[in-house]
Amino acid sequence: MKVPLLDLTAQYKTIKDDVIAAITPVMETQMLILGATVEKFEAAMSELTGVKGSIAVSSGTDAIVLAGMALGLGHEDDVIVPSFTFFATAGCIARLGVRPVFVDIDPKTYCLSPDAVAKTIARDYVVKGDDAPPVHRKTGRKLRGIMPVHLYGQCADMDPLLEIAEIYRIHVIEDAAQAIDARYKGKPAGSMGIVGCYSFYPTKNLGAFGDAGHIVSNDPALTDLMRKMRVHGGHQRYFHDVVGMNARMDALQAAVLTVKIKHLKGWIKARQERAARYVSLFEKHGLLKTITPPFTPPDRDHTYHQFVIRCPKRDALRDFLKAADVGSEVYYPHPLHLQKCFAGLGYKEGDLPETEKATREVLALPIYPELSTEQQTFAVEKIAEFYRK
Ligand SMILES: *Cc1c(COP(=O)(O)O)cnc(C)c1O
Numbered sequence: 001m002k003v004p005l006l007d008l009t010a011q012y013k014t015i016k017d018d019v020i021a022a023i024t025p026v027m028e029t030q031m032l033i034l035g036a037t038v039e040k041f042e043a044a045m046s047e048l049t050g051v052k053g054s055i056a057v058s059s060g061t062d063a064i065v066l067a068g069m070a071l072g073l074g075h076e077d078d079v080i081v082p083s084f085t086f087f088a089t090a091g092c093i094a095r096l097g098v099r100p101v102f103v104d105i106d107p108k109t110y111c112l113s114p115d116a117v118a119k120t121i122a123r124d125y126v127v128k129g130d131d132a133p134p135v136h137r138k139t140g141r142k143l144r145g146i147m148p149v150h151l152y153g154q155c156a157d158m159d160p161l162l163e164i165a166e167i168y169r170i171h172v173i174e175d176a177a178q179a180i181d182a183r184y185k186g187k188p189a190g191s192m193g194i195v196g197c198y199s200f201y202p203t204k205n206l207g208a209f210g211d212a213g214h215i216v217s218n219d220p221a222l223t224d225l226m227r228k229m230r231v232h233g234g235h236q237r238y239f240h241d242v243v244g245m246n247a248r249m250d251a252l253q254a255a256v257l258t259v260k261i262k263h264l265k266g267w268i269k270a271r272q273e274r275a276a277r278y279v280s281l282f283e284k285h286g287l288l289k290t291i292t293p294p295f296t297p298p299d300r301d302h303t304y305h306q307f308v309i310r311c312p313k314r315d316a317l318r319d320f321l322k323a324a325d326v327g328s329e330v331y332y333p334h335p336l337h338l339q340k341c342f343a344g345l346g347y348k349e350g351d352l353p354e355t356e357k358a359t360r361e362v363l364a365l366p367i368y369p370e371l372s373t374e375q376q377t378f379a380v381e382k383i384a385e386f387y388r389k
Pocket residue numbers: 059060061062085086088089149175177178198199200201211212213
């Protein structure tokens with residue numbers, strides 16, 4: 001038996017006719033960029049998230065860059081981010097000249113730790129005056145925001161983060177790339193900060209047939225600015241109010257996504273059922289003494305973009321599973337604060353102990369709506385076999 005980490009063809013088979021029916025008129029009319037097809041998808045995203053401002057863009061990366069540009073983040077600014085995330089979280093703001101301030105995670109949820117955020121601000125920044133953002137004690141740079149990442153499909157602990165942001169009058173930019181329709185106290189991921197960014201990279205829970213992304217915001221002025229900046233800074237052709245970029249979504253992607261978004265809740269439910277099945281299989285094999293399954297606090301819904309366990313002898317287990325045709329992956333093996341491109345920021349090993357520990361211990365197992373009981377049973381039998389040796 002083969003248990004691939006992910007099988008996108010299995011999902012395509014279930015929606016093939018609807019997708020072809022949706023993309024055909026786009027091809028027939030050759031209305032390929034933005035337009036009514038994209039607007040229809042923007043309305044669907046607005047409905048899903050409950051957020052009025054809804055902007056379809058070219059990728060999750062461009063969503064974050066565009067949000068940062070519209071918020072005016074730049075060379076004098078700092079933004080707090082986790083180090084345990086996909087590169088784009090920090091890379092996008094660094095591209096704008098912002099200094100990423102890496103903060104440690106909560107070891108149970110793997111998301112940004114509000115305690116660590118509060119401690120970092122109290123230790124490194126001073127507040128000067130009521131309306132000014134906190135200023136770094138040594139560099140004089142301004143702390144402008146916190147960017148929590150809703151990692152693996154589960155929201156970060158938003159209330160304390162929003163509270164810290166309110167105290168210091170800084171922005172909360174949500175990286176919801178992995179967490180579309182995840183909930184925190186009933187609120188959708190991406191709807192709680194000033195702006196929420198999503199990715200529709202094909203492997204995400206809602207995946208396009210290529211690159212695509214999205215932004216939502218409850219701030220009308222910011223929404224308008226981001227909408228302008230998506231098309232080179234102007235609503236009217238050849239008139240540019242600000243300098244923007246090309247971050248438009250293709251109509252073909254919007255057509256595919258409009259078909260797929262109707263299935264999203266069902267697909268998430270199927271992921272949750274498979275996650276629960278993993279845990280009961282671990283229990284059956286006595287594995288819960290050895291491996292730690294994902295932890296979901298009672299105020300959250302996990303959408304299992306990834307099903308990530310923490311386990312001893314992680315790399316040997318991974319090799320063993322590979323030999324048995326069971327896919328697995330490490331998200332993420334190298335923390336961002338120790339990446340070569342950020343060497344100039346002066347971080348060293350040991351600075352973020354929980355992040356560094358997680359990079360050595362986590363392993364993602366196959367999870368997707370079409371994953372069968374037989375495949376899961378086989379994967380867990382192999383894990384049990386490995387730990388019996
Ligand atoms: C996928 C991802 C992104 C970037 O999205 P792209 O669509 O690939 O550009 C950003 N942040 C996180 C956490 C992601 O997982």
